Amino acid sequence: MYVLVAGGAGYIGSHISKMLTKRGYSVIVLDNLSHGYKEAVKYGEFIEGDISDKVLVDSIFKKYSISAVMHFCAFIEVGESVVDPEKYYINNVSNTITLIEMMRKNNVNNFIFSSTAATYGNPVKIPIEEDDLKQPINPYGMSKLMIENVLDDYDKAYGFKSIRFRYFNASGADPECEIGERHQPETHLIPLILQAASGSRDSIKIYGTDYPTDDKTAVRDYVHVNDLADAHIRGLEYLLKTGTTNYFNLGSGTGYSVKEVIDMVKKCTGKEFKVIETERRAGDPPFLVAQSEKAKEILGWGVTYSLEDIVKTAWNWHLSQSK
Ligand SMILES: NC(=O)c1ccc[n+]([C@@H]2O[C@H](COP(=O)([O-])OP(=O)(O)OC[C@H]3O[C@@H](n4cnc5c(N)ncnc54)[C@H](O)[C@@H]3O)[C@@H](O)[C@H]2O)c1
Numbered sequence: 001m002y003v004l005v006a007g008g009a010g011y012i013g014s015h016i017s018k019m020l021t022k023r024g025y026s027v028i029v030l031d032n033l034s035h036g037y038k039e040a041v042k043y044g045e046f047i048e049g050d051i052s053d054k055v056l057v058d059s060i061f062k063k064y065s066i067s068a069v070m071h072f073c074a075f076i077e078v079g080e081s082v083v084d085p086e087k088y089y090i091n092n093v094s095n096t097i098t099l100i101e102m103m104r105k106n107n108v109n110n111f112i113f114s115s116t117a118a119t120y121g122n123p124v125k126i127p128i129e130e131d132d133l134k135q136p137i138n139p140y141g142m143s144k145l146m147i148e149n150v151l152d153d154y155d156k157a158y159g160f161k162s163i164r165f166r167y168f169n170a171s172g173a174d175p176e177c178e179i180g181e182r183h184q185p186e187t188h189l190i191p192l193i194l195q196a197a198s199g200s201r202d203s204i205k206i207y208g209t210d211y212p213t214d215d216k217t218a219v220r221d222y223v224h225v226n227d228l229a230d231a232h233i234r235g236l237e238y239l240l241k242t243g244t245t246n247y248f249n250l251g252s253g254t255g256y257s258v259k260e261v262i263d264m265v266k267k268c269t270g271k272e273f274k275v276i277e278t279e280r281r282a283g284d285p286p287f288l289v290a291q292s293e294k295a296k297e298i299l300g301w302g303v304t305y306s307l308e309d310i311v312k313t314a315w316n317w318h319l320s321q322s323k
Pocket of ligand 1: 007
């Protein structure tokens, strides 16, 4: 069975392509390489191009008998989305709608969408449940929520079926070290700390040491990229079996503070490095922790990687890249 992985040259899409292939699916990767890497496409057939290219996307659906699309393409930098929202609304919203338009034209009605914890904004309670209030506080989160709303409307009007996964902090790398996290610029905490541990960065900054948390630094929910991959395949199988639109949080349910993550990196790498405490960044909530019971009950999903596993796999990948 063919699955089109849009954005499969990126961090999460490349790990999911690997797991899909290992579980017997045929993968077609479509990626414009704006933030992805051709060498990350180790599994599946690679087509370089943009999801907004209607002629290309139409030709892919005509050539392959694609059963479902997993959609990872997006711009993902929250700060940039605040200063240049147009870039985010065009790629994350308009281009996504074009991709769906081409799917519908070719009667491909199964769509798996990468949404985010950023749709909740400042959460009304912790842990966050799927039906909690969603009030994004930046255009990135808003762009994802807009597509979630589009998907609800398309299901009602056209019977277009989707699964939306709201990831918390995706992290870690392929345990076989073939692929890993490589964002440019890097804004995610664990790879930044690993850069400090390996000496490719002078220090790591902690933004905010006055949060109402145990050690006063912000708490996040880290989920291994292979656990995300497993959820996507469970979601795909659920969608194909039930033909039901649904949405799920994907997190571990356990929060770790910035200081705890730094300590874990020190423990796993045996390295000491400079830590600088600085002011909070605007719009960073104190706690973001998922309630993922719904994914457990409906998809039978749960996390299998601990924070230590996440850091160790990410460190192995980091070391392999600096050789
Ligand atoms: N990384 C996280 O912690 C996290 C958390 C929540 C949600 N997400 C979502 O998961 C998805 C994947 O994130 P990631 O970390 O793998 O990002 P990434 O930047 O590594 O991957 C995105 C890929 O999409 C490609 N792309 C972007 N726009 C495209 C277009 N118009 N046409 C074709 N290809 C295009 C990029 O080249 C890149 O390879 C994104 O939608 C993101 O919003 C990520």
